[in-house]
Amino acid sequence: MRTLRFLLRKEFRQIFRDKAIVAMIFFMPMVQLILMPLAADYEVRNINLSVVDHDKSPYSQKLISKIVASGYFRLTGYNASFKEAFGLIESDKADLILEIPHDFERNLIREDHEKLFVAVNAINGTKASLGGSYLGNIIADFNADIRMQLVTPPRFSQFPVIDVVASNWFNPVLNYKVFIVPGILAILVTMVGGFLSALNIVREKEIGTIEQINVTPIRKHIFIIGKLVPFWVLANIVFTIGLLVARFVYGIIPVGSLLTLYAFISVYLLAVLGFGLLVSTFCDTQQQAMFIMFFFMMLFILLGGLFTSIDSMPEWAKLITRVNPVRYMIEVMRMVILKGSSFADILPHVGVVALMAVILNGWAILNYKKTN
Amino acid sequence: MMQDDKVIVCEKLTKRFGDFVATNEITFDVHKGEIFGFLGANGAGKTTAMRMLCGLSAPSSGKATIAGYDVYTQTEQIKRNIGYMSQKFSLYENLTVLENIEFFGGIYGLSDERIKSKTEELLQRLGLKSEANKLVGSLPLGWKQKLSFSVAVLHEPKIVFLDEPTGGVDPVTRRQFWDMIYEAAHDGITVFVTTHYMDEAEYCNRISIMVDGKMEVLDTPANLKNSFHARSMDEVFYQLARGAKRGD
Numbered sequence: 001m002r003t004l005r006f007l008l009r010k011e012f013r014q015i016f017r018d019k020a021i022v023a024m025i026f027f028m029p030m031v032q033l034i035l036m037p038l039a040a041d042y043e044v045r046n047i048n049l050s051v052v053d054h055d056k057s058p059y060s061q062k063l064i065s066k067i068v069a070s071g072y073f074r075l076t077g078y079n080a081s082f083k084e085a086f087g088l089i090e091s092d093k094a095d096l097i098l099e100i101p102h103d104f105e106r107n108l109i110r111e112d113h114e115k116l117f118v119a120v121n122a123i124n125g126t127k128a129s130l131g132g133s134y135l136g137n138i139i140a141d142f143n144a145d146i147r148m149q150l151v152t153p154p155r156f157s158q159f160p161v162i163d164v165v166a167s168n169w170f171n172p173v174l175n176y177k178v179f180i181v182p183g184i185l186a187i188l189v190t191m192v193g194g195f196l197s198a199l200n201i202v203r204e205k206e207i208g209t210i211e212q213i214n215v216t217p218i219r220k221h222i223f224i225i226g227k228l229v230p231f232w233v234l235a236n237i238v239f240t241i242g243l244l245v246a247r248f249v250y251g252i253i254p255v256g257s258l259l260t261l262y263a264f265i266s267v268y269l270l271a272v273l274g275f276g277l278l279v280s281t282f283c284d285t286q287q288q289a290m291f292i293m294f295f296f297m298m299l300f301i302l303l304g305g306l307f308t309s310i311d312s313m314p315e316w317a318k319l320i321t322r323v324n325p326v327r328y329m330i331e332v333m334r335m336v337i338l339k340g341s342s343f344a345d346i347l348p349h350v351g352v353v354a355l356m357a358v359i360l361n362g363w364a365i366l367n368y369k370k371t372n
Numbered sequence: 373m374m375q376d377d378k379v380i381v382c383e384k385l386t387k388r389f390g391d392f393v394a395t396n397e398i399t400f401d402v403h404k405g406e407i408f409g410f411l412g413a414n415g416a417g418k419t420t421a422m423r424m425l426c427g428l429s430a431p432s433s434g435k436a437t438i439a440g441y442d443v444y445t446q447t448e449q450i451k452r453n454i455g456y457m458s459q460k461f462s463l464y465e466n467l468t469v470l471e472n473i474e475f476f477g478g479i480y481g482l483s484d485e486r487i488k489s490k491t492e493e494l495l496q497r498l499g500l501k502s503e504a505n506k507l508v509g510s511l512p513l514g515w516k517q518k519l520s521f522s523v524a525v526l527h528e529p530k531i532v533f534l535d536e537p538t539g540g541v542d543p544v545t546r547r548q549f550w551d552m553i554y555e556a557a558h559d560g561i562t563v564f565v566t567t568h569y570m571d572e573a574e575y576c577n578r579i580s581i582m583v584d585g586k587m588e589v590l591d592t593p594a595n596l597k598n599s600f601h602a603r604s605m606d607e608v609f610y611q612l613a614r615g616a617k618r619g620d
Contacts, residue, residue, distance in 0.1 A: 002478065002481070003478065003479055003481070005478070006474070006475055006478030006479055007479075009474075009475075010464070010467065010471070010475045013467060013471060014464065014466055014467065017466050018466070207462070207465070208458060208460040208461070208462045209462045209463070209464055211428065211456075211458050211460070211462050212456070212458065212462040212463065212476075213479075214428055215426050215427070215428060215451055215454070215456040216451055216476070216479045216480060217448050217449075217451045217452040217479075217480070217481075218479055370427075370428070370447070371427055371428060371429065371430050371447050372428065372429050372430065
């Protein structure tokens with residue numbers, strides 16, 4: 001225990017003497033949490049729409065202004081022919097073409113039905129499909145409005161209409177930030193902890209100081225714990241700063257208890273740091289460690305359920321997410337912060353992550369060799 | 373000499389890296405309080421041999437005991453009884469002189485009072501009092517090396533291993549460094565030292581010269597000069613080392 005005290009004192013001195021690390025610890029969470037949620041938005045806006053209006057009637061004008069007024073579309077072209085509009089798609093100036101046929105108004109009123117043509121530039125898949133469906137919704141809405149104006153609905157509609165009304169629990173107005181901020185915070189803590197720990201032992205190998213440590217009677221597990229604890233503390237600080245940013249910038253106050261959140265984070269960080277330490281015991285240079293960590297971090301983040309839902313992944317990918325610590329972290333963050341889950345609710349998550357922590361740190365201790 | 377007087381006993385100690393035999397069946401003993409010079413051209417296998425003796429590298433075959441402990445099975449006991457100063461400066465450059473001393477003292481289990489008194493004594497002897505709170509990285513090489521040595525013997529080990537401790541150091545500092553080595557030997561610490569400076573070899577009680585992983589000769593400097601009909605250690609070394617096939 002006494003040895004550990006000296007180790008910790010040394011690590012903290014070194015960390016706080018390194019200006020770059022201190023800056024990273026305090027500014028990175030703030031900057032990232034403030035910038036990222038504003039820029040990385042699921043909602044697709046600024047969809048470039050080109051309209052080919054063959055009808056040029058009050059109704060077609062009404063439809064177009066309704067579309068533009070939705071705020072999702074930007075009218076980039078008003079073309080005479082589809083061919084001309086298609087040129088815009090080819091030169092990537094338009095994402096969607098809406099073609100309104102001749103006699104749109106007349107058919108709509110007299111015949112009570114009309115067809116519109118929508119062409120989608122599917123190069124940017126998300127933008128195109130979301131844009132297409134937004135447009136479809138707006139047109140359907142427009143259609144309903146027209147019918148209401150033209151025909152007085154009978155007391156009992158002869159066609160049964162099911163109107164689906166969704167109410168969003170835990171995030172009533174579907175505030176995108178409420179959803180993304182806890183996720184980004186989860187990734188941030190993972191990155192800071194993982195990279196700091198992965199680079200640390202390797203750094204000692206590179207400078208040669210590890211040799212001086214290895215020739216002392218220090219016990220291996222004490223050495224590893226001595227490396228683990230400082231980064232555990234730092235990552236907790238980063239997490240706390242992140243929670244404060246979420247509170248004061250986005251007004252996100254965890255519905256569940258902070259104690260539950262910190263209890264999970266404590267165990268989770270042991271797993272992440274253990275992973276970093278394990279990587280560092282395999283590497284000889286910081287460059288190697290960096291690349292290996294990068295590889296895994298990308299996997300962890302992309303398969304973590306922040307950007308894409310795990311439920312919609314193929315079965316094999318779902319299997320991978322089971323050994324991805326980030327997945328559990330993001331889930332717990334959302335459960336506790338948005339839903340107010342209790343410790344009992346997240347117990348399975350804690351169990352899995354604790355198991356990971358034991359395996360990774362145990363492996364790191366085994367793999368750290370004082371005698372080669 | 374008595375058997376229990378030997379602090380290093382080495383028998384056919386060998387280290388292979390694949391097909392390459394870095395250290396080839398070296399056999400020798402070192403006595404308590406002796407200054408044992410370990411010479412050889414670059415790549416002769418000195419560092420590898422030294423790392424095996426320190427418990428940093430597991431031997432491929434052969435036997436060796438350090439301070440009575442086996443290099444295969446009792447590396448941790450060995451580490452408690454030795455000091456080591458590697459070729460590459462390996463104190464923490466981003467810690468101050470005081471912090472380095474405190475850290476290594478603590479790791480070796482010295483009590484707080486002991487660390488304090490040792491630090492006092494060490495700073496006094498090295499004349500580093502005014503530099504005590506400076507980062508080690510900012511010190512000139514000569515001071516770094518002297519500090520390194522002092523830290524290596526801080527816990528009063530039975531044996532101290534020095535791997536080219538005076539490489540790149542000016543002659544005056546080298547002289548001071550050897551005074552420190554003599555002092556340590558006088559206190560009963562066995563000194564195992566590698567060097568490329570032949571004048572330093574003359575300061576040793578006995579020297580061995582390694583060529584291509586084998587220990588070619590082992591004797592006192594005077595006897596070696598006699599048997600090689602040489603006027604200086606330089607000549608002895610030259611006669612042996614020019615036959616070497618390995619080099620940089």
